[in-house]
Amino acid sequence: MKKASMILDRDFAIGKIDPRIYGSFxxxxxxAVYGGIYEPGHPTADEEGFRRDVIEKVREIGVxxxxxxxxxxxxxxxWEDSVGPKDAxxxxxDLAWGTTETNEVGLHEFASWAKKAxxxxxxxxxxxxxxxxxxxxxxxxxxxxxxxxxxxxxxxNGAKDPFNIRLWCxxxxxxxxxxxxxxxxxxxxxxxxxxxxxxxxxxxxxxxxACGSSAHTMPTYGSWEYEMLNECYENVDYVSLHRYYxxxxxxxPGFLARSMDLDEFIxxxxxxxxxxxxxxxxxxxxxxxxxxWNVWYHSNQQDKEILKADKWGRALxxxxxxxxxxxxLLAGAILITFxxxxxxxxxxxxxxxxxxxxxxxxRNGGGCWAQTIFYPYMHASRFGRGTALRPVLSSPxxxxxxxxxxxxxxxxxxxxxxGSVTVFAVNRDLSEDILLDCDLRAFxxxxxxxxxxxxxxxxxxxxxxxxxxxxxxxxxxxEKTDGGKVSLKLPALSWNVIRLEKAD
Ligand code: AHR
Numbered sequence: 051m052k053k054a055s056m057i058l059d060r061d062f063a064i065g066k067i068d069p070r071i072y073g074s075f076x077x078x079x080x081x082a083v084y085g086g087i088y089e090p091g092h093p094t095a096d097e098e099g100f101r102r103d104v105i106e107k108v109r110e111i112g113v114x115x116x117x118x119x120x121x122x123x124x125x126x127x128x129w130e131d132s133v134g135p136k137d138a139x140x141x142x143x144d145l146a147w148g149t150t151e152t153n154e155v156g157l158h159e160f161a162s163w164a165k166k167a168x169x170x171x172x173x174x175x176x177x178x179x180x181x182x183x184x185x186x187x188x189x190x191x192x193x194x195x196x197x198x199x200x201x202x203x204x205x206x207n208g209a210k211d212p213f214n215i216r217l218w219c220x221x222x223x224x225x226x227x228x229x230x231x232x233x234x235x236x237x238x239x240x241x242x243x244x245x246x247x248x249x250x251x252x253x254x255x256x257x258x259x260a261c262g263s264s265a266h267t268m269p270t271y272g273s274w275e276y277e278m279l280n281e282c283y284e285n286v287d288y289v290s291l292h293r294y295y296x297x298x299x300x301x302x303p304g305f306l307a308r309s310m311d312l313d314e315f316i317x318x319x320x321x322x323x324x325x326x327x328x329x330x331x332x333x334x335x336x337x338x339x340x341x342x343w344n345v346w347y348h349s350n351q352q353d354k355e356i357l358k359a360d361k362w363g364r365a366l367x368x369x370x371x372x373x374x375x376x377x378x379l380l381a382g383a384i385l386i387t388f389x390x391x392x393x394x395x396x397x398x399x400x401x402x403x404x405x406x407x408x409x410x411x412x413r414n415g416g417g418c419w420a421q422t423i424f425y426p427y428m429h430a431s432r433f434g435r436g437t438a439l440r441p442v443l444s445s446p447x448x449x450x451x452x453x454x455x456x457x458x459x460x461x462x463x464x465x466x467x468x469g470s471v472t473v474f475a476v477n478r479d480l481s482e483d484i485l486l487d488c489d490l491r492a493f494x495x496x497x498x499x500x501x502x503x504x505x506x507x508x509x510x511x512x513x514x515x516x517x518x519x520x521x522x523x524x525x526x527x528x529e530k531t532d533g534g535k536v537s538l539k540l541p542a543l544s545w546n547v548i549r550l551e552k553a554d
Contacts, residue, residue, distance in 0.1 A: 051539075052484045054445035054459040058471065059492040064438040065393035067464060069114040070217075072431035073172065074403040075342060076160075077121035079147055080368035083155050085414045086404035087163055092415060100163050103418040107410045108167040108403065111424055112431035117172040117219065117341050117399045118160055122146035124222050125178025125230040129188045132156025133207050145230055148357050150364045157192065161213045171213065172341070172397070175249075177221030177241050177261075178231025186248040189218070193253045217257050217397065219341065220245055220282075223264035223292065225274045235274045239281025246285035259339045259397070260286040265293055266315045275319060279326040279336070288339035288397060291319055294407075295380060296347025302376055302509055304451040306478045309383035309460070311452070316340070316391045339397035343384060345377040345423070346407045369406045373421040375521050375543075376509040382426035382476050382545040385434070389462035389474065392438035400427055411515070419518035422511075425504050429523070429547045430474060436466040445484070459484045459540055471496060473548040477540035484540045491534030495553040498528040498536060504545040523547075 076082050090099030119127060123146050131140050131153050139153035155163075157173075164171050173192065175185040187200050192213045194201035201212070220242040224233050233241065238261065246258040260282055263271040275289060293312060297305035316338060323336040348371040356366050381400075388395050400423075404410045409424035445457035461475040471493055477484050490496055504523045511521050526546075529536050531553070540546050 052446050052458065052479065052482050053487065054443070054484050055487040055489070056461055056473075057442040057489040058439050058463050060439070060465055061492070062440040062442070063465075064390065064440050067389065067392045067435060067438050068396040069435060071388050071392065071395055071398040072112060072427070072434070073115035073117065073341070073397055073399040074113045075117040075121070075399040075401040076119070076403050077406065078119045078123045078127070078144070078151055079121060079406050080370065081365050081405040081412070081414070082402055082408070084365035086406070086412055088155050088159070089414065098159060098162060100166060101412065101418065104404060104410065104412060105163075105167050107418055107420065108169070111409060111428045113167065113169045113403065114431075115170045115172050115217065115397065115399070116164060116403060117174060120146070120174055121222055122229060123151070124174045124176050127176050128180070129157065129175070129184065133158060133191070133204070143362060147368065148361055149366055149368075150362050152364060157213070158207060158209055161209070170217070171215050172217040172219065172399070173215045174219035174222055175245065177224060177238070177245060178229055181241055182245040182248050185245040186252050189249045189252040189256065193256070216255065217259065218249060219259045219290065220286065221261050224261045225268055225270050226264045235270065235277035236281065239278035242278065243282035243285050246282060250285060257287040258285065259288040259290050259341065262289040262291050262319055266318065272318070272322060275322040276326060279323065283326050283330055283332060283336070286336065288337050289319060289323055291315060291338055291340045292342035293340075294342070294344055294346035296345065297376065298347055301451060302480065303448060303478065305376060306379055306383060306476075307450050307453045307456040308380060309387045310456060312343070312384055313387050313391070316387070316395060320394050337394050337396040340388065340395055341397060341399040342401040343398060344401050344407050345373065345380060346371060348372055367405070370411075371407050372512050373423045374509060375422055375506040375511045378422035378426055378504060378521065379476055379478070379543065379545055381423040382474065382504075383460055385426055385430040386460055386462040386474055386476065389430070389434060389438045389464065390440070413515055417515045419513060419515050421513055422521040425523050426545050429502060433472045433547060433549060434464045434474065436464050439463040439465055448478070459486055461486070469493070469552055471550040473538070473546070473550070475538070475540055475546045475548070477542060477544050477546070479542050481542050483542050486538040486540055488536050488538060489534065490531070490536065490550065493534070495531075496534070496550040497531050497553040498548060499551045500547070500549040501526040501528055501538065502547040503541060505541050505543060509543065
C-alpha cells in the first residue's frame with residue numbers, strides 16, 4: 051500500500067473559517083426556482099408554493115448563504131419587477147438564457163424561502179443594463195427600517211421588517227462579452243465604485259463584492275482585477291472568482307488535478323488585491339468571494355437542443371448536469387483547497403443549488419434526490435467549522451496533462467471550537483489505497499469518532515430518482531489512535547472525512 055504522512059498542530063493555524071465558504075447559488079435560470087424550490091401544486095408544496103422536500107434537503111446539506119437572483123440573469127433584471135402584487139408583475143424576456151421570466155418568485159418570496167431553508171440571502175444587483183441608482187434603491191427597499199419611499203413600499207408589499215441583506219454582489223461577470231452591459235475594467239470599476247459607495251451610504255453595515263474575472267482563462271484576467279480595483283478598492287470588501295471544470299476527454303487523473311489550478315487562481319487574485327492595496331497604502335485587505343464553482347460540462351449539448359426547440363420557454367430544464375462519482379471527488383478536492391486558503395477565501399458558492407448544475411435534483415411533480423457532489427459539500431459544511439489548520443503533508447505524487455507533482459493524497463484539517471479535529475482527505479490514486487500516517491500529538495489524547503468514506507468502483511456512477519443511494523457515503527471502521535498517532539486508510543479513489551474527538 052502507498053504511504054503518505056501528515057503532521058497537524060493547533061499552532062499551525064491558517065485562519066478562522068467563515069461559514070459562508072459553504073454557500074451556494076440560485077439563479078432565475080432553468081428549473082432552479084420554478085420546479086426547483088417553487089412548485090405550487092406539488093404534493094409537498096407549502097402555503098407559499100415552496101417544495102418542503104427541497105427545503106429539507108437544503109437544510110440537510112447545510113447552506114449558510116445563497117447568492118441570488120443571478121448570474122448572467124441579473125445583468126438584465128429590474129429588481130422592482132419582482133416585488134408587489136404577483137398578478138401585476140411583468141413577464142420579461144431573459145436575454146441571458148433565451149427564456150421567459152414570469153417574476154412569480156421575487157425578493158419577498160425568496161427572503162421567506164431562505165428563512166425556511168435556514169440560510170441568508172446574498173443579493174446581486176444589476177450593473178449590466180442598470181447602475182448605481184437602482185442599486186441604492188434596492189438597498190433602501192431591502193434594508194432601511196421605514197419612513198422613506200422604498201422602505202415604505204416594502205412594508206406596503208407585506209414586509210414591515212427589513213430583510214437585512216448583508217452581502218451584495220456588484221453585478222455579475224462584467225468582464226465577459228456574453229454579459230448584458232459588458233464593460234471594460236475601467237468602466238466597471240467606476241460603476242462598481244459609485245454603486246457601492248451609494249449603497250453603503252444607505253446602509254453602512256453591508257459588504258460588497260466586486261466582479262473579478264469570470265475565469266482565469268479570460269484574456270483580460272489579471273489586468274481586469276488590477277484596473278477595476280484601482281477604481282473601487284475603497285468601497286468593496288471582496289473580489290469574486292468563478293471557475294467551472296469539465297472532463298470531456300475522460301482523463302480522470304487530469305480532471306482530479308484541477309484543484310491545483312483553483313489554488314493557483316486563488317493565490318494570484320490574492321496577490322493582485324494586495325498589490326492594489328499596497329499601491330494605495332490601504333489599511334484594508336480585500337478578501338475573496340469564490341461565488342461560482344463547480345463541474346459543468348455534462349449538459350452542454352442537451353441545452354443547445356432544448357433552446358432550439360423552445361426559445362423563450364419558461365423554466366426549461368437547462369444546465370441539468372448529472373454528476374458522477376469523479377465529479378464528487380473533484381468537489382471534495384476543491385473544498386479542501388478552500389479550507390487551505392481560509393485566511394482569504396471568506397465566501398464561496400457552489401453553483402448552483404437545485405436542478406441547475408446542482409447537488410439537489412427534482413422531478414416536476416415527483417421526487418427530490420441528492421447528486422454525488424451533495425456529499426462532500428454536506429460533510430465540509432457540517433464538520434468543517436472552526437479554525438483551518440495548515441497540514442504538513444507529504445504524499446506520493448503523479449504527473450498528468452497539465453500538472454506535475456500532483457499529490458495522490460490531498461488533505462485539509464479543521465479544529466472545532468470544542469477541541470475536535472476533522473480531517474478531509476481525497477485519494478486520487480486510481481487503483482491503490484494510501485495509508486495516511488497522522489501525527490496529532492499536539493492535541494493530546496484524541497480518538498477517531500467516525501471515518502466516513504465516499505467511494506464507488508465506477509468513476510462514472512451516478513444517482514437517480516430510482517437509485518438515489520448508488521453513490522453515497524458509508525462509515526468505515528474507526529482506526530485506533532496510539533500515543534497521538536493514527537494511520538488512516540484512504541481507499542483508492544475516495545473522499546474521506548475523519549472526525550476525531552477528545553478520548554475519555
Ligand atoms: O451558473 C451558471 C452561469 O455561469 C452564471 O449565470 C454565470 O455567472 C456563469 O457564467
